[in-house]
Each structure stands twice: as C-alpha cells, then as structure tokens.
Amino acid sequence: MLLAVGKGSGSVEVWAYDRSGCQCDNACVYDAHDCVVTALAWAFDGYCLYSSGQDDHVRCWVLCGSCLCEVPIPSNGPGLRSSNDLPGAFLSCLGVAVSPGNLVLAMVRNTDAEQLDPMYERRVLKAAVQFFWIGGQLNLLPDNSLDVSKDAFLGFPANELVHWKSSILWSLKKFENPEKPLVTWDIIAALLAFKQSIPNFVDEILFKWLSVTYLDSSVSHSLDDVLIRIPQTLLTATSRQLHLLNVICRHVILSQLMADEINSKANIGPTVADMEHSPLWLELLFISERELRERLVGLSFSAFLTHMSHSAKSSIESGNWSPVGVAQMELWITRNHDHIRVQLKELASEVVKAERRFEPMESGDEEQCIHCSALVPFDSPDVAFCCGTETVNGVLEKHKLARCSTSMQVCTTTPSWFCKCCHRWTSKLAPETLFTMPGYGSDVRPPAESPTAGVQSKALCPFCGILLQRLLPDFLPSASPV
Numbered sequence: 001m002l003l004a005v006g007k008g009s010g011s012v013e014v015w016a017y018d019r020s021g022c023q024c025d026n027a028c029v030y031d032a033h034d035c036v037v038t039a040l041a042w043a044f045d046g047y048c049l050y051s052s053g054q055d056d057h058v059r060c061w062v063l064c065g066s067c068l069c070e071v072p073i074p075s076n077g078p079g080l081r082s083s084n085d086l087p088g089a090f091l092s093c094l095g096v097a098v099s100p101g102n103l104v105l106a107m108v109r110n111t112d113a114e115q116l117d118p119m120y121e122r123r124v125l126k127a128a129v130q131f132f133w134i135g136g137q138l139n140l141l142p143d144n145s146l147d148v149s150k151d152a153f154l155g156f157p158a159n160e161l162v163h164w165k166s167s168i169l170w171s172l173k174k175f176e177n178p179e180k181p182l183v184t185w186d187i188i189a190a191l192l193a194f195k196q197s198i199p200n201f202v203d204e205i206l207f208k209w210l211s212v213t214y215l216d217s218s219v220s221h222s223l224d225d226v227l228i229r230i231p232q233t234l235l236t237a238t239s240r241q242l243h244l245l246n247v248i249c250r251h252v253i254l255s256q257l258m259a260d261e262i263n264s265k266a267n268i269g270p271t272v273a274d275m276e277h278s279p280l281w282l283e284l285l286f287i288s289e290r291e292l293r294e295r296l297v298g299l300s301f302s303a304f305l306t307h308m309s310h311s312a313k314s315s316i317e318s319g320n321w322s323p324v325g326v327a328q329m330e331l332w333i334t335r336n337h338d339h340i341r342v343q344l345k346e347l348a349s350e351v352v353k354a355e356r357r358f359e360p361m362e363s364g365d366e367e368q369c370i371h372c373s374a375l376v377p378f379d380s381p382d383v384a385f386c387c388g389t390e391t392v393n394g395v396l397e398k399h400k401l402a403r404c405s406t407s408m409q410v411c412t413t414t415p416s417w418f419c420k421c422c423h424r425w426t427s428k429l430a431p432e433t434l435f436t437m438p439g440y441g442s443d444v445r446p447p448a449e450s451p452t453a454g455v456q457s458k459a460l461c462p463f464c465g466i467l468l469q470r471l472l473p474d475f476l477p478s479a480s481p482v
C-alpha cells in the first residue's frame, strides 16, 4: 500500500506501507510543484496519482515498479468542448478529485482577479471547477486488442481509444463489488459521448463487457447473439450485476426513451430509428428487472415465514426487516405464473398455508384509493388505477396511483422516495440482502439464512441499486447519481 504526502515545499513523498510488518519505508521524493501542494488524488487502484499545487499545475504520476513517473494528462476526450468561455487566468489550483468511475478528473482553480474584466467577471468569478476526461490515461487491462479497424475513429488516436476501452471496462468491473456505491454518471457520460461520435466503439465496449461479465467469455459472434443468450444466465448473476445492467440499459442504450415509456412498454418498436438493438435490450431489461423482482418477493416470503414462526413462539425481534405487501406479491405471482420459477411458486404456496393457519378469518387484502376510497385492483406492480367514483356530471373519475417498488402496495401517503433512473416510487425500503445477493442459483431458497436480519440502512432502488431521492422542488439542484 502506498501513501502519498504533499508538502509545503512543493514536493510529494510516497511511502510504502507494509501492512504485515506495520512498517513505513520512504520510497521516493518528487519535486512536483513550485509551491505548496494543495491536493493529491489516487486513481485506478493506486496506479495513478494526481497532484495539484498553488503554482496552478496539475500533474499526473503513474506507478512504474515502486516509483512514480510523470505522464501528461490526455487532452482528448469524447465530446470535448472548447473552454473559450473560461478566462484562462488562473492563479492556483486548490484541489483535485477523481470521479467514482475514475473517468473524470475535477480540479478547482481560483482566478487571478487582476486579469479579469472588473465590470462583471471579477465580481462573480472567484474560482472555477474544470473537468477533464482521464479515461484515456492508462491501459489497465492486459488483453486489449482493438478489434475494430482504426480508420473507423476519425480524429481520435487509436491508442487512446484502447485506453478508453480498458478504463471503462475496468470501471464497470469495479462496480460489481456491492460494497462500492453504484454511482455511474461518468461511465454513462463517457459512453453517451462516444455514442454520438463513434457508435461502433460503444457497441464494441458493451459487447466485450457483456460477454465477459454475463457469459463467462464464451465465444459469441455479435452483440445481438450476446443479447439473446444473456437472459438465460441472469439467474446466476449477482444482484449488483443486474443493477449495473439495468442502469446501462436505461441510460446508454435506451437513453432516448423516457423511463415511464419503458415501464409501460408503450413505445417499443421501430418508431425509434437508429436503435437497431433496442428491442433486444428492452427485452433484456425486462427480464433483468423481473429477476430482481423475484428475488425481492422470495426474500419477502422467507422473511414472512420466519416472522410467522417467530410470532408463534411470541418472540418477535425488533429491528428486523419485516415484509409488507405479501398479498400483492401473491397476486403478482398468480398473474405471472408462466414466467416465475418453480421454487418461488412453492414458497408462495407455503406462505398461503401459513396465512390460513394464523389468520384464518382474514380476507380483506383489498386496497382502497387514497382519493376516493374506491377499490384498487391489482393489475401491475408499478402503477394502479382505482375503480373510480362517479362525479356530479356522471363521469367516472379514476385515479392513477403509484405502487411502492418494494412492497407493490399502493403508496398511501406521499411516497417517500423516488428513483431518478426507473422513475418508480418507494415507501418501504428493500432489505439489504437483496443488494448483496450473489445469485439465485438453483437452490430452493434465496441464499439468506436469516432474511429478517437484513435491515436496509440506505435508501436504494431495488431495481437500479442507486441511491433514491427525496423529491425536491424543481428549482433546487439535486445531485443525481446517474
């Protein structure tokens, strides 16, 4: 493990820390800057170090053996805009930070007030944040032959594209770790920018990513071939892999479709030009979301059964995740009977038995409209329409209601959370177990010894795995994770 220390003299020291022996060795000292070092940021798992100084320089260092070598920061980037609107009069660099996917470097630079137009610039412009693409910085994966011919990418150096490809694949791989919060705006921004200029390149990256991640690198000939084969493998994919797939599907491939259009399946088909793969991608997204739904329902049923057996012994542990919406989940299973795996149906029939045993008299699982208290039938797990009441004019007025993404129950009060990605509402958070599941496997039960123990601590979307948002008024900027 390396530890970098920036000094007031402008030098950067790198220490090698040995965890086993608890020792620090002073590895190297570098004359990085002329004055005080203001920030240091490691990227790419410590292969790369960015330093900034009061001398307004940002330098990039790459690990060669045990020492650092300075390399230039790449000037090329996808969809690069010229920065004419910036005064170019910076005094010093106050700090640097690397984006979650390690594809973007942000630097804060404060301006030299003397060089600014005193009429307006000097009054408003104290400092600026600049973003640089750094995905072309390093070749991180050993096997990276660029399969598409170089002429396809006019105006972009082929070797930088190789680096971009390896960086994006490296980032996507990093996010398979469920411990790492799923924040993918830089990956999505990079892929979308490349999609504008060199779409073949994006297809190539996705082809490689999908075949390595979901098909164990078994040989496929085309992206379409991969897309057709993946749905059969999703059973063994980790929940995080499914989340990543959903986010990329929605934002990179289907970015022209609105989330609500995707959800209602309304706008499928050839109406949208230039999306040759989209029917396959849409299909993949639906299957992936259904897989997550099955895992969620499975966890809820297991938790319900555990809860039932506990309450029989009258020892309910507080603080455990307790399922809500079991009745709605049963309805969902009935409606999707043909698609749902056998194990889940068996679990469902156990739940029905348990319900009969403990609450033999109870029949009322019907939901009521929060506006007119008419009955709300169960048609879809995402939205519901009440049966409606007649207004004074004799018109039947029906209300559209949101269902909670986790419990499938109609959100009674204002829903607490909103997913920026799939536009679903959530009032009951999903258990943490869902987000760390290594796959459904062929086992009978979801791999959760104590499903009730997984209390959700963070508000995450069960279908996208990203942090949910509290809805804010439009005029407030909100930090979106994707």
Ligand SMILES: [Zn+2]
Pocket (backbone or CB within 6 Å): 369, 370, 371, 372, 373, 374, 386, 387, 388, 389, 397, 398, 399
């Ligand atoms: Zn109503």
Ligand SMILES: [Zn+2]
Pocket (backbone or CB within 6 Å): 247, 250, 251, 420, 421, 422, 464, 482
């Ligand atoms: Zn999203």
Ligand SMILES: [Zn+2]
Pocket (backbone or CB within 6 Å): 419, 420, 421, 422, 423, 424, 461, 462, 463, 464, 465
């Ligand atoms: Zn979502």
